[in-house]
Amino acid sequence: MADPAILTVDDDPAVSRSVARDVRHRYGEHYRVVRATSGDEALGALREIKLRGDDVALLLADYRMPGMDGLQFLEAAMDLFPLARRVLLTAYADTDAAIEAINVVDLDHYLLKPWHPPEEKLYPVLDGLLEAWQAVPRSPAGEVRVVGHRWSAPSYKVRDFLARNLVPYRWLLSDDPEGERLMAAAGVGPDDVPLVVTAEGKSLVAPGPAELAAEVGLATAPAEEFYDLVVVGAGPAGLGAAVYGASEGLRTVLVEGRATGGQAGQSSRIENYLGFPDGVSGAQLTDRARRQALKFGAEMLSTRKVVGLRMAGATRLVEFDDGSSVAAHAVVLATGVAYRMLDAPGLAELTGRGVFYGSASTEAPGCVDQDVYIVGGANSAGQAAIYFSRYAKRVHLLIRGDDLARSMSRYLIDQLDRNDRVQVHPHTSVVGGAGGEHLERLTLCDARDGRRREVDASWLFVFIGAEPRTDWLDGVLARDRRGFVLTGPDLLVEGRRPAGWALPRDPYHLESSVPGVFVAGDVRADSVKRVASAVGEGAMAVSLIHRYLEAQ
Template identity: 65%
Template sequence: MNHPVASAKPALLTVDDDPGVSRAVARDLRRRYGEKYRIIRAESGESALEALRELKLRGDPVAVILADYRMPAMSGIEFLEKAMDLYPVARRVLLTAYADTDAAIEAINVIDLDYYLLKPWDPPEEKLYPVVDALLDAWASSERHPVEETKVIGHRWAARSSEVREFLARNQLSYRWYMSDEPEGERLLAAAGADGLRLPVVICPDGDVLVEPADTELGNRLGLRTSPSENFYDLVVVGGGPAGLGAAVYGASEGLRTALVERTATGGQAGQSSRIENYLGFPDGVSGAQLADRARRQATRFGAELITTRDVVALEVNGSARTVRFADGHTIDAHTVILATGVSYRRHPAPGIDELTGRGVFYGSAVTEAARCADQDVYIVGGANSAGQAAMYLARGARTVTIVVRAKSLEDSMSYYLIQQIQQNPRIRVRPCTEVVGVEGDGHLERIRLRDNAGGYEETVDAGFLFLFIGAAPRTEWLDGVVIRDEHGFVVSGPDLVVDGKAPSGWPLDRLPHHLETSVPGIFAAGDVRSESAKRVASAVGEGAMAVMLVHRYIGQP
C-alpha cells in the first residue's frame, strides 16, 4: 500500500542584508501570496541557503527566489548560483539598484536569471506583483515542474548503495545522493535517526526512513506497481526490454488484458545505453533510458499493467491456462505468455571481480557512475555495440577510455558507425588480443591485471573503474523442462522446432508451431532470449509486435 505524500505550500524566499528592505519585501509578498504560498525571508546568503537546505530535506517545493544584488558576504548572483543546485527549477529574481543594471543583465546568462527588479518597487501592484504572477504561472506550468525527491545516503564504494541508485535511476525515480561520510550525509542520517552502520538509508519524500531496503520495498514506497491487480490476463509478458515493451504496447492497444512483469526496471540492456544511433526515426540518436521511458508511458496509456520488482521463477501449463509463478510464491494466470527476458552479461571469472563488483567494477553501463568517472582512467571489456556506446559516453568526461577485447579488432562484433566514432575520438584507445586476468584494490578497484595474448606478457595498470560487457547469457534455467531450449539456453521457436515437417515431441495440436511460438502452444518468445534472434533493438521491438499478432491467432484459433 502506497502512503500519500503530504503536500506542502510552495515557498517564496527573499533574501536581503538590509533588515528594513527584507521585511518590506516579505510584507508585500505575504499580502498577495500568503494564502497559497509560504513566505520565507533571510538576511544573508548563507542563512538563505540553510533555509533552502532544510526545505530540501523535507521535500518542500520552492517556486520563486528573490535576492538582493549587493550583499557583503555573498552577492545575490553568488547566492542564486548556489541556490540553483538545490532548486534548479525555482524562478530567480535579482533585486538591484539602477546603477547595477549592467550586472543584472550579465547575470541573465551566468545564472539563467528570470528577471531583475529595480528598487524601489512601489507600488507593488504595478511593479512587483505582475512580475511575480508571471513567474509563478511559468513555474506551475513548466514541464520541468519540480518533483519530490528521495534522498539516498550511502557509502561511495558499497555495492548495495550503487544498486539502489541504479534501481532508482532506471525506474525514473528522482533522488539525490549523499555520501555518508560527508557533512550533509551525516546531518541527514542524524535527522533520520539512523546510526549510519547499516547503509544505504533512503529518506522518502514523505519523511519515512528505509534502512537497507530491498527493491520491492523501494518500489512499493515510491509508487511503482509491484503487484498485479487481477488473477487472470489475456497476455502476460515476462521481461521489460525492447521486445517486452513492444509486446505490451501492441497487446494493450489491441484490447488484450496485458500485464508486463519485470524484475528490476523496464528497458533491459538497451535501457542502459547512453546513445542508440541506428534506431529508426531518431536521426540524432536517443538514449536507452529515453526510449524505455517513452515505451513505458505508451504501454500504460493503452492500459497495460507494468509490474516491477517481481522475479519470475517458474512457468506452468494448467489446462488452457499458462501460470507464471513469482519468487514469493504468488502466481498469475493468462491465456498466453510472451517470453521476452532478454539476456544478462556473463559473469567475469577473473580473480577479484566478484569481491569488487559495485566497488569500481560494474556490469553494463551503470549510468549512475558516469559522473564519478570524470578525469579518471576507465577500462571497458567487450566488443559489441553496448561497449562502444558506453565508451563514447564515458569519454566525454573521463581522461582516457580503454576498450579491452580478446579479438583482433572490433569489426566482427560492433556496428561500423560506432567503430568510426571510436577511431576519431582521441580519448579512446582499443587494446585487441587482450583480456583482464585479475583486479585488485583495498575496498574498491585500484588496479587491473591485463594479459596481452599476442605479445605473451602481463601488466598491471592503475584504474578506478571497470565496466564489463562480456557476452550474453539468457538465464533461462527456470524454463527447464517446460519449453525446448538450445545448447546455450536460448528458447527455440517456430520453424526451428520443426524437423522433417513434423512438430516437436509432445506438441498437442494438429497445426505446426507459429513462427515465434515455443514448444508449448500459447507460449511465445521474442527478442534476445529467442534462439537465432538478431540481437538488435529494432528487431526485438518488431518481434514483440509480431508475437502479439500470433497471440491473437492462437486465442482465436489454437
C-alpha cells in the same frame, strides 16, 4: 511546493522577451516562467530553485551567447536538474553544430529561430516534452535521499535501481554533514547504510528492491488475477509486446524483475534506431515506450522475479518467487539476456565497488579525470566508451580480436576513431584485479605474446557476451544447448512437431514448444540482437497471439 519552472535564457533582450511571452501565454497557468539573459544568470536562478526544493520541467537556451553558450549552460544545468527537458534555440546556420552537440548534452530537441507561428512550430514540441517530463515517476513532494558509502556495493545497487526506474533521488555520502544529520535522525550508524529517506520522511535501512519499489511508488502487485496477456521482461521486446497488446484491446500486464529497458535502457546513445536520426538514449527510448504502454492501459509490475511457468488447460500461469502467480490466456517471454561475469581472480568480490557489468551511468560523474577500462567489442561497449569519454581522462577499450570490425557497427567505430580520449587495445584481456575498499589494480594480458602488465585502475565496466539465464524453464520449454528458447520452425525435427504438441498445426513463428507461450527478443534462439528487431518481434508476437486466441 511552487509550480514547476520553465526557464528561458537568451542574451538578445527582444528574443528573450518574445520566447518568455509565448511560453507564458501557453503554459503560465501551470508553470512558473523564469527568464534569464545569460548563462550565468540562468544558473544562478536554477540554484535558487534547487535550494527552495522546487522543480524545473523545461530549459530553453539560445545557442550563441557570450561568456557561456547554450550548450555549456545546458550541460551545467544537467547537474542541478537532470530530468528537466532540454531544448536548444538555434539559427539555421548553426543546425549542424546543434545536431553534433546532441551527444554532448543529451538534447531533447532543437528549435530554429524564428518559431512563428508558435501554434505550429513551438507549442507542439513543448507539449510533448512537458508531457514526457510529467510522466516520469517522481515523489509527490520533496525528494528521495540516499545516504551511503562511496565504495559500497549495496549503496550502488540502490542508486542504480532508482536511476534505472527513473526515480529522482539525491545522493549523500555518509560522512557529509547532511548525510550524518539524516543518519542521526533515523537512528542509524555508518555501518547501517545505505539509508533511504523517502519524500514522506520514512527511513529505509538497506532496503531490498521490492521494499524500495513499493515505497517510491512503483507497482509490485497485479491488480487482477487473470489477464489476456502476461509479458515477462520489460526490455525493448517486452515493451513492444505490451504497447501492441494493450493498444489492440488485450488486458496486458508487464512483469519486470529489475527495471524497464533491459540492456538497451542502459545505452547512452542509440543512433541506428529507425525514426531517430539524431540518436536517442536508452533511458529516453525506454521512458517513451513505458509511457506509451501505460497510455494504452497496460499494467506494469516491478521487482517481481518470475521462477516458473505452468499450464492448466488453456490457462498459462506465471509463478513468482514469493509463491504467488498470475494467470493469462497467453504469455510472451521477453526476458532478454544478461552480461556474462568476467572470470578473473579478484574481481567477483569487487563487483559494485569499481567492477560493474553494463553501463552504470550513475558512476560516470565519479570517473572525472581518471582512467576507465571497458571490456567488450560490441555496440554496447562502444556506446559506453563514447559516454564515459565525456567524463574520464582516458577510456581504454579492451578487445580480444584484431579490431572492432567484426562485432561493432560502423558508425560507432568511426566515432571511436575520432575520439582522442578513447584508446582501443586489441588482443587484450583482463586476467586479474585487486584492491581493498575498491578496485585499485588490473592485470592485463596480451594474447599475442602472453605478456602481462599491471595498471592502476578504479573503474572497470564489462560487456562480454550474454547469457539467457533460462534455467527456470528447464523441462518446460525446448531450448538450445546455450539456453536460448527454440520457436517456430526450429522446433520441427524432420518435419515432426515437438513432443507433447497437441494442436493440429505447426507452432507459429515465435511460438515456443508450449502453445500460447511466445518468445521475443534476445532470449529467442537465433534472434537478431538489435533493438529494432526486438521491438518488431514484440509486436509480431501480439499478432500471432490474436491468431492463437481466435482458434481457441
